[in-house]
Amino acid sequence: MDQSDLTNVSARSWQLSERARKLTSSAIREILKVTERPEVISFAGGLPAPVTFPAEQMRAASDRILRDAPAAALQYSATEGYMPLREWIAARYSQGNVQIRASQVLITTGSQQALDLLGKVLVCPQSPVLVETPTYLGALQSFSLYEPHYVQLSTDDAGLIPAALTPELTAGARLLYAQPNFQNPTGRRLPLERRRELAAFAQNAAFPVVEDDPYGALDYRGEPLPTLLSMAPEHIVHLGSFSKVLAPGLRVGYIIAPEELHFKLVQAKQATDLHTPSFTQRIVHEVVKDGFLDTHVPTIRALYREQCAAMLAALERYMPEGVTWNRPEGGMFVWAQLPAAIDTMKLLEDAVAQNVAFVPGAPFFANEAQRNTLRLSFVTVPPEKIDAGIARLAALIRARI
């Protein structure tokens, strides 16, 4: 037996964990690889528009940090995160009766890590985990490694329906996961009254309600609704991120949680990556500490509002009867529903052949999927291309009705 035979025998025969065996390659990911071709108009991306990245501010901040505090910025640091950044975050969420403590804030390597840590600390195999219908695909990917039993919660065009959270449905759950602001994939925003109901539910629940809020700052009119955290600060686990308001490539997010859970999350994070890079945490703090976001975020809102309007206008102009979609008040996504007979996974293959792309809705459902749905992102496509892309997509749909 020569070396190459041994190779094949050995690496392939290594036994994987149960959870790893369940990991499958995404068919969508394979199809979407071609969308990097410049001729493709892609509404598939979940990426923020790079024109919104404050590169010069980051450059100046990096330079100051490596000039003034190189040893600290380049050394190992506390698992909990950079204290001035934790304090800044706590202060930003504190107002009136609601006081968030820096001791509740854990800095994470992007919000995705927050999901992994919550799975680690809360989920056992077959634990019930409550999710919206549909829900964020990245959360499903994270939690699934801990092998939960998903329970899909009822939703309508306004999002989660708190009245449907019956004791029978929620018994034994380890967490409820929700994105109340401009949800990925639907773009839905939970109305004020439902927030009050969900916060009241959280106060009596035996498990945390997780409020994942990467898009909250991106409401087009600058009229945010109160967070669940502000309504029930000791009963909500709030996830935040600088990815959509500064830049995702720094991978800086955070978890705000009651101290009891915070300590466990810190222990889990220590075993997971010791700490988020000291340097990137300091860059974020240096850029935001003097109020930069107050002038910067409105420019992102204005850009996305304009591109969202262009997409809604194009949908109105081109889509045949039988196609419906929502009108987001913020965020990055429009959610569309096609006639029931159209499977958007199959539609995607034809669309890509016509140089237009989107994300099929099916992977965003934890259990039974609505296969006639799709997600459209407008944030990285200029208005004239939005019009052309939606026209192409509408023609394909029309041909299938």
Added chain:
Amino acid sequence: MDQSDLTNVSARSWQLSERARKLTSSAIREILKVTERPEVISFAGGLPAPVTFPAEQMRAASDRILRDAPAAALQYSATEGYMPLREWIAARYSQGNVQIRASQVLITTGSQQALDLLGKVLVCPQSPVLVETPTYLGALQSFSLYEPHYVQLSTDDAGLIPAALTPELTAGARLLYAQPNFQNPTGRRLPLERRRELAAFAQNAAFPVVEDDPYGALDYRGEPLPTLLSMAPEHIVHLGSFSKVLAPGLRVGYIIAPEELHFKLVQAKQATDLHTPSFTQRIVHEVVKDGFLDTHVPTIRALYREQCAAMLAALERYMPEGVTWNRPEGGMFVWAQLPAAIDTMKLLEDAVAQNVAFVPGAPFFANEAQRNTLRLSFVTVPPEKIDAGIARLAALIRARI
């Protein structure tokens, strides 16, 4: 029931996962918190010396990257990592018959994340995991979240004894974890002949041998021994890091693995933190790409060699009979054995009261601990303080014999 009562009931009653309930606070960590006081001479740190961080090179690299490629450096990027850095790593490990492919390299958020991903992908509850006696504490922390059954492997002053890897002992194992170069905590380096034996074992094993190599570049004479990877490239999972040769605060490490395992690790990483920060990966590449390490690493070696010599001289000068220690040929640690009756956990409390600190050996043992052992780091303590600190510690030990 008022708001604060609800708080106490609720957050404390949230049910944690089995793995999280097993996480305990480290008594050592609590004791060592006081070692941040300036009057304490601490041999407890595992931190590299900040004088070795190339801050000016990092500053210039950051500036160039944010000037020339801000959109790419600040945007989401591939889970696998920054391709030029992956190619640089693959080339660095390729020589003669051994060709490492960029497609085998996954960039991780520090080496600690590599351990978490291996646990995720390979370890089920009660899976046998083979570890050295003692072994790296951080690896135990990572793997333990996946609830393995640890099997302690026989070692002597030269490290792991491959001849003791019998079929009975290794049956059903999911991985063997080893640090052949200047192991943390013992500073031991595995001799060439044992490397050959361990590589041969790996070629016939039904599980990967994981070669964790953060300290390999730090051999004081600049005469590295060949890696296990170079001896059995398709049978070894090799972990590397820029933490000890550039700076740990960037959190950039990597896994080299056969593609079959690599793909699974990529899927697991995607669910864990999407990707390591784009910016820090580019900084590392920008600093190392033109041969910087070839001149930089010898300066780190020279510093650590000198401080190691100072510690060995002080141990020789002050330690009473009955205390033994090794003479590392590289790395950051000396491992000492005290008379059997001395429990170094208890010794630590007295030592801290006398303003000198170390890490007790017990937590580095997966199962039965040798409680009369301790780890001494010399890299952040100047020679005159090393002498004073060891004198104090020796006096405490002498009083207990």
